[in-house]
Amino acid sequence: xxxxxxxxxxxxxxxxxxxxxxxxxxxxxxxxxxxxxxxxxxxxxxxxxxxxxxxxxxxxxxxxxxxxxxxxxxxxxxxxxxxxxxxxxxxxxxxxxxxxxxxxxxxxxxxxxxxxxxxxxxxxxxxxxxxxxxxxxxxxxxxxxxxxxxxxxxxxxxxxxxxxxxxxxxxxxxxxxxxxxxxxxxxxxxxxxxxxxxxxxxxxxxxxxxxxxxxxxxxxxxxxxxxxxxxxxxxxxxxxxxxxxxxxxxxxxxxxxxxxxxxxxxxxxxxxxxxxxxxxxxxxxxxxxxxxxxxxxxxxxxxxxxxxxxxxxxxxxxxxxxxxxxxxxxxxxxxxxxxxxxxxxxxxxxxxxxxxxxxxxxxxxxxxxxxxxxxxxxxxxxxxxxxxxxxxxxxxxxxxxxxxxxxxxxxxxxxxxxxxxxxxxxxxxx
Amino acid sequence: xxxxxxxxxxxxxxxxxxxxxxxxxxxxxxxxxxxxxxxxxxxxxxxxxxxxxxxxxxxxxxxxxxxxxxxxxxxxxxxxxxxxxxxxxxxxxxxxxxxxxxxxxxxxxxxxxxxxxxxx
Ligand code: FES
Ligand SMILES: [Fe+2]
Numbered sequence: 001x002x003x004x005x006x007x008x009x010x011x012x013x014x015x016x017x018x019x020x021x022x023x024x025x026x027x028x029x030x031x032x033x034x035x036x037x038x039x040x041x042x043x044x045x046x047x048x049x050x051x052x053x054x055x056x057x058x059x060x061x062x063x064x065x066x067x068x069x070x071x072x073x074x075x076x077x078x079x080x081x082x083x084x085x086x087x088x089x090x091x092x093x094x095x096x097x098x099x100x101x102x103x104x105x106x107x108x109x110x111x112x113x114x115x116x117x118x119x120x121x122x123x124x125x126x127x128x129x130x131x132x133x134x135x136x137x138x139x140x141x142x143x144x145x146x147x148x149x150x151x152x153x154x155x156x157x158x159x160x161x162x163x164x165x166x167x168x169x170x171x172x173x174x175x176x177x178x179x180x181x182x183x184x185x186x187x188x189x190x191x192x193x194x195x196x197x198x199x200x201x202x203x204x205x206x207x208x209x210x211x212x213x214x215x216x217x218x219x220x221x222x223x224x225x226x227x228x229x230x231x232x233x234x235x236x237x238x239x240x241x242x243x244x245x246x247x248x249x250x251x252x253x254x255x256x257x258x259x260x261x262x263x264x265x266x267x268x269x270x271x272x273x274x275x276x277x278x279x280x281x282x283x284x285x286x287x288x289x290x291x292x293x294x295x296x297x298x299x300x301x302x303x304x305x306x307x308x309x310x311x312x313x314x315x316x317x318x319x320x321x322x323x324x325x326x327x328x329x330x331x332x333x334x335x336x337x338x339x340x341x342x343x344x345x346x347x348x349x350x351x352x353x354x355x356x357x358x359x360x361x362x363x364x365x366x367x368x369x370x371x372x373x374x375x376x377x378x379x380x381x382x383x384x385x386x387x388x389x390x391x392x393x394x395x396x397x398x399x400x401x402x403x404x405x406x407x408x409x410x411x412x413x414x415x416x417x418x419x420x421x422x423x424x425x426x427x428x429x430x
Numbered sequence: 431x432x433x434x435x436x437x438x439x440x441x442x443x444x445x446x447x448x449x450x451x452x453x454x455x456x457x458x459x460x461x462x463x464x465x466x467x468x469x470x471x472x473x474x475x476x477x478x479x480x481x482x483x484x485x486x487x488x489x490x491x492x493x494x495x496x497x498x499x500x501x502x503x504x505x506x507x508x509x510x511x512x513x514x515x516x517x518x519x520x521x522x523x524x525x526x527x528x529x530x531x532x533x534x535x536x537x538x539x540x541x542x543x544x545x546x547x548x549x550x
Contacts, residue, residue: 183463184545212527255486256522342496342512345550346489349463350519356467356544357523357533364536 005231005388010415015380016394018373021192027325029401034304035061037156037406038236039142039149039163041306041319042068045076046146046180052098054113056081056091060323062152066139067091069113072100078141078150079115084134111136145172146179147308158406164302165410166417167237171300171308174287175280176315177273182333183352187363189330191370193305193322194393196330199362200307200318201299201389203228203242209365213358217270218296220245228386230290235413236303236396238389241288244296244312260350263343270297271313272336272351282312301389303396326370332359433469435459435510444514445495445507451488451514454481458517459510464544466513470520471538475531482521489518501550516550 006013020026042057048070057066065081067090081089088106101118102111108121115136120129140151142160145168149160161168189196199205203226207219219226223243230241250257265275281287287310288295297311307318314335321329334355339345372378383391396413403409435456437443443452457473458481460466470478492515499508524531532538 181547183547186541186543186545188541212529251526254522254526256482256489256518256526259489260519260522339501339550342493342501342515345501345512346493346515346519349466349516350522352463352544353467353470353520353523354527356542357527360533360536360540360542363540363542364533367537 003228003231003385005228006385006391009231009233009388009392011388011391011395015382016391018379018381020394020397021194021370022325022374022376024325026401027192027322030304030322030397031061033400033403033409034397035059035322036152037400037409038304039151039160040304041302041317042066042078042141042148042150044146044176044179045143045148047095047148048076048097049180050097052100052113053096054091054099055095056093058321058329059152060321060329064152065089066150067102067136068141068148068150071114076141076143076148077114078139078148079136080139082137083109084117084136085109085120090136144168145174146176153406156406158410163406163410164237165235167234167239167300167302170232170234170239170286174284174310174315176335177277177281178314178335178337181338182335183348185332185334185352185356185359187330187359188323189328189363189366190326191328191366192326192373193320193328195366195369195373196318196320196328197301197305197307197393198390199366200309201240201301201393202387203240204384204386209361210358213354213361214270217245217248218242220247223294225386228388229292229295231388232289233392234417235410236400237301238392239286239289239298239300240389241290241292241298242296243294246294257350260347264347266313270311270355272334272348273314275312277337278313281310281315288312299389301393303393326374330363433460433465435461435513437510438506442507444511447495448488448492448511451484454484454514455510457481458485458521459513460517461509461513462549463516463546466517466520467542467544469517470524471532471540473531475524475529478521478524478531482518482525485514485518485521489515502548512550 043055047055051070051072054069067079067081069077071077081091083090083104085107088104090102090104090111092105100113110119112118115138117131117134140156142149144160144164203218206226207215226243228240229243232239297309300308305320309316316334319331323329336348339348399412400409403412443455458469460469492511496508496512504512
């Protein structure tokens with residue numbers, strides 16, 4: 001199979017510098033020009049289904065703790081989780097329900113879930129505080145297709161829809177099965193956050209690093225190195241479709257795997273759902289956009305740190321949060337149905353157990369990669385055609401770092417949108 | 431982290447007919463996916479295999495027996511039997527996939543946590 005994704009993306013073929021992965025100065029630029037400017041994923045609307053529900057999310061690179069609340073009107077709002085008295089965090093847990101008032105645990109200042117300061121304890125001892133001016137600070141917050149995003153720039157003028165642009169149009173309307181119920185795999189890694197982005201941006205490593213866990217699901221004799229089936233580029237965002245082995249079967253000796261999947265008619269081992277429950281998902285125009293019979297999943301990368309992956313058997317997400325230059329927080333969420341029987345619970349336990357092993361294969365690896373790059377022995381990495389997302393991501397970073405505003409960065413990133421480049425070759429593997 | 435499944439005094443460890451797998455209850459019948467994953471990782475491959483070999487031939491019978499009970503409200507012996515079944519899924523990753531107790535060349539203990547909204 002010959003493809004021309006790299007060329008179609010308007011990219012060169014030269015080796016690329018490792019500096020962005022190991023430089024503190026570069027990390028500071030990422031903070032100011034990316035994380036303080038772009039729209040950032042916070043979760044799903046189903047994470048706070050009822051009025052009075054809330055979640056708290058950390059954006060460590062910006063020292064931000066964000067409180068997201070569901071108003072009586074149904075609207076979702078976001079605030080800095082910082083008390084107007086002496087700056088403590090007002091909410092100390094990570095989620096809760098049916099709570100319309102928050103009392104700061106330090107000295108009991110009390111806020112509504114609309115951010116208003118309602119009461120000051122021992123108010124008469126203060127010196128004329130204007131309560132109207134002491135609410136929680138609002139953070140820009142918007143929802144797209146059930147996904148909640150925030151923007152930390154108080155001066156931000158770009159809407160979430162404008163920011164997602166043609167990527168938003170491409171993905172809009174996907175019916176997400178089990179969006180209300182997820183199992184999370186969380187880990188803290190000693191590596192630069194971009195190693196994690198890269199780890200989940202290509203399939204070249206799958207038959208090698210994951211040879212036992214999912215190698216046989218993503219490759220076969222016709223495509224032994226898991227070449228991509230498709231790639232789409234949308235400003236800073238991008239999307240690829242991965243090959244799937246249609247003939248995958250559990251090995252003879254995998255008796256527990258067979259038992260776990262015996263009650264399932266499913267798409268492949270990455271299926272959390274029965275096939276019939278994902279028919280709508282699979283028929284969406286942008287899920288397996290080439291409608292290839294040898295497809296496993298799409299990786300949809302929403303800049304800067306969110307992957308929204310869709311497979312025949314369901315969907316999952318990766319959030320990758322920088323903490324320091326060389327440490328990161330990783331969160332993967334699998335959206336899975338509620339098991340109703342022991343057999344269903346057994347299948348789900350097997351499904352998540354396998355994925356935890358797969359993810360750990362990647363996670364142990366990113367720390368090794370960081371160590372190798374931080375040694376400053378090598379200065380460049382050499383990328384191939386099917387690592388196009390990594391090459392393009394670094395170019396998008398460059399555009400952001402050279403821009404004074406989000407608007408300018410978005411304009412610079414439109415150099416090779418899917419709308420304006422020739423369709424990549426789609427022949428099947430020979 | 432030390433996980434142990436305890437049997438209240440006067441209660442059977444497992445429903446009648448499953449006496450042969452009772453020795454595995456205290457280590458493997460723990461509540462929670464994260465805990466069961468921990469148990470699989472925090473022991474030797476021989477121990478995982480011993481449990482796998484004993485549990486595999488009983489798994490189908492166990493699930494048949496458990497089908498008559500509500501998943502989220504099982505009596506103690508049934509709940510412990512269910513957790514043994516679920517642990518078999520964890521153990522199978524070691525025996526059927528990795529050929530070792532854990533992912534090879536990954537650190538242990540690790541920072542991986544499985545966070546679920548309900549604990550089975
Ligand atoms: S810091 Fe919140 S009440 Fe004092
Ligand atoms: Fe991987």
